[in-house]
Amino acid sequence: MAYRRTLASDALALEMPDGTVRQVLFADERAVADALAPGRQILDGIAISWGLLPLGSMFVSKASRSAETWDSGSSSRVSGAAFGFAALGSDVGLYAIHSSSNAEARRSAPFVAKRYERLARALRSFEGSRRHLRDALVVDVLKGEPEACGEDMVRVTCSLHPDPGRGFYLHRHAHHFQCFSCGACGSEVDWLRAKYGLSRQHATSILAG
Structure with a gap:
């Protein structure tokens, strides 16, 4: 699992564990830089599978197949269970994510949302x-x-x-x-x-x- 830069400076493409690709639109280039920190792609993949917006993002596209061959390595199959997430989300992770759907996902899985944000913010802490x-x-x-x-x-x-x-x-x-x-x-x-x-x-x- 890894982020790739796109033609837009405020967007990244993320390959999910199932081989699909999601386009993630961020608020600004600082948020993009934070998302590229080691480890963030794994956390963001877990968040998206639960229907949550990654930290600093505004929109995530629906799942699509990549036209390219990604070299994702074994780390692409890392489960959220080892990081304190009970289980990955199900089909909810296939649809586009926006502010209202993100709010609904946060209400449905508050522990997952808080755990994700805590770890994502800790990645950039001193x-x-x-x-x-x-x-x-x-x-x-x-x-x-x-x-x-x-x-x-x-x-x-x-x-x-x-x-x-x-x-x-x-x-x-x-x-x-x-x-x-x-x-x-x-x-x-x-x-x-x-x-x-x-x-x-x-x-x-x-x-x-």
Whole structure:
């Protein structure tokens, strides 16, 4: 799954996991730049499948088949389950999305909408900010361009050490991680302690906030 630039400076094309392509119209070029950040395409694909407008966008076209061959790689099949989304949306993701349909989708799936926005905003937060740290494990994995390992697990390069073997695995709902390269494993609390040197009490308080 990846964004591609279009002839319009305020629009991007996104290939969805089912092979269809959606044209996404953004409010401005700053919103386009934010959408091109590593990991955003995966989050935006999940949002669109639920009928939600991606952060900073105003309209998403209905699903269409690409005339080109996309080199999407295994990361195109990453499930939302590993990032705390109960399941992907169904046929709702095939239709055009505009402000009114987005509002209806937000009413129908408020948890998904809030989870998506929180992670999308955290992707552009400063390292070390409380907002970033609350979702730091998932954000770090998204930035590493994860590849799917089943419905509820993704594989990525471990950021705790040089990891050419990509031995880091994130399990369903981000409740558990394990790196087979360095041996680190545990919960989000354990990851915050290893990554940022926080105490268990401090890491727990951040996640609770």
